[in-house]
Amino acid sequence: MSSFSIKTILFAAATLAPFARADTQWVDADMKKLKDEDRHERFKGLQFLGSRGPHGGLNGLPVVQSFKHPVPSGKIPFRCLDFAKEKVEGTNQPHCNMDQLEVFEVEYTDCPGRSIPICRCKNAPMTIEKIAEEFSKVSPKARQWMKSISARPGGSCSASASGDHMFFNGDCGGDGAVYLHEVGHALDCAALKDDNGDGKKCMSDKDLWRQAVIEEDTCVPDNYAKNVWGDNFAQFSVMAAYHHRVQDIYESFAGDGGLECLRNGLNLAIEMTRNIFAREYQTCDEHSGFDDKAKEYVCTTSEARAQGHCDGIPDLPAPGADNAETLVSTELFGMSQRDLEIFRGDMAHVWETTPVRKGVAFFA
Ligand SMILES: [Zn+2]
Numbered sequence: 001m002s003s004f005s006i007k008t009i010l011f012a013a014a015t016l017a018p019f020a021r022a023d024t025q026w027v028d029a030d031m032k033k034l035k036d037e038d039r040h041e042r043f044k045g046l047q048f049l050g051s052r053g054p055h056g057g058l059n060g061l062p063v064v065q066s067f068k069h070p071v072p073s074g075k076i077p078f079r080c081l082d083f084a085k086e087k088v089e090g091t092n093q094p095h096c097n098m099d100q101l102e103v104f105e106v107e108y109t110d111c112p113g114r115s116i117p118i119c120r121c122k123n124a125p126m127t128i129e130k131i132a133e134e135f136s137k138v139s140p141k142a143r144q145w146m147k148s149i150s151a152r153p154g155g156s157c158s159a160s161a162s163g164d165h166m167f168f169n170g171d172c173g174g175d176g177a178v179y180l181h182e183v184g185h186a187l188d189c190a191a192l193k194d195d196n197g198d199g200k201k202c203m204s205d206k207d208l209w210r211q212a213v214i215e216e217d218t219c220v221p222d223n224y225a226k227n228v229w230g231d232n233f234a235q236f237s238v239m240a241a242y243h244h245r246v247q248d249i250y251e252s253f254a255g256d257g258g259l260e261c262l263r264n265g266l267n268l269a270i271e272m273t274r275n276i277f278a279r280e281y282q283t284c285d286e287h288s289g290f291d292d293k294a295k296e297y298v299c300t301t302s303e304a305r306a307q308g309h310c311d312g313i314p315d316l317p318a319p320g321a322d323n324a325e326t327l328v329s330t331e332l333f334g335m336s337q338r339d340l341e342i343f344r345g346d347m348a349h350v351w352e353t354t355p356v357r358k359g360v361a362f363f364a
Pocket of ligand 1 (some may be wrong): 160161182185230231234247
């Protein structure tokens with residue numbers, strides 16, 4: 001598909017009403033089944049995992065030290081650029097212009113020699129340091145699959161992912177479940193991808209996963225696990241991270257109704273992420289999603305190229321080109337249909353998580 005652009009997607013997403021859950025044109029039939037059956041939701045959102053447990057839950061995980069290396073101006077990860085330049089809803093103004101976008105390569109001490117670009121509109125409430133600190137709580141073997149992180153202003157926190165890129169609007173502070181949910185998308189479609197010829201790239205597309213969730217389980221983690229399959233997996237991966245890094249999640253809820261109703265999906269997620277989240281794996285891998293990072297960048301100024309900052313990096317499409325306004329197109333960067341689905345799903349997430357985040361409804 002070559003006619004999609006992120007701008008088009010955002011526009012489409014922005015025009016959905018907050019209660020547009022009935023819009024099922026991009027929802028697979030078996031996910032629709034989960035929705036139509038009104039499958040029981042075990043919890044009302046997973047944010048409570050952030051503070052539940054002996055050491056402060058997911059939010060209390062140890063911080064890993066990091067160093068930030070400034071990226072020369074004129075060289076910007078294309079996803080960051082596109083996210084920053086999106087128009088503020090209802091206006092003709094971007095969230096920030098290119099010259100107001102700061103980019104740092106952040107290197108963690110548990111993964112020396114490797115780094116992730118973190119981009120920030122200078123008017124965004126979250127600092128580079130804050131993002132780096134919160135992201136550090138995600139295990140190194142999970143962190144390594146995320147290719148960029150972006151932050152821009154916003155009235156309230158919302159987060160989204162396009163495959164292995166993470167985006168923040170507003171102040172998402174230290175909500176560990178949000179970071180892990182977005183990382184879950186990268187695990188689903190990058191770390192756990194399995195090109196075995198069945199045409200199903202992401203783990204949550206596989207029969208193995210869907211059978212466990214649909215046929216063997218009788219409940220889902222929460223409402224959002226019924227959004228799209230990517231979000232279904234991402235919510236389970238938040239729970240799996242809790243199990244590996246905070247405490248045994250079955251024991252944690254043993255006296256609280258148990259987790260039998262979603263045991264099959266949860267056990268699968270726990271097994272599949274054991275080498276990713278478990279505490280004994282405390283460094284990144286030699287090869288990972290970081291490795292093709294160079295292709296994430298575009299060169300935005302001739303000065304940067306003249307100074308040698310853009311070797312191996314394509315130029316930003318020139319004004320007047322088909323994609324000059326939207327910058328990112330499937331033709332140029334090969335955004336997959338799966339990325340589109342996740343991206344659209346998470347834009348819906350923006351509205352759906354807001355009441356949970358603001359409210360006191362934790363778990364049923
Ligand atoms: Zn999501």
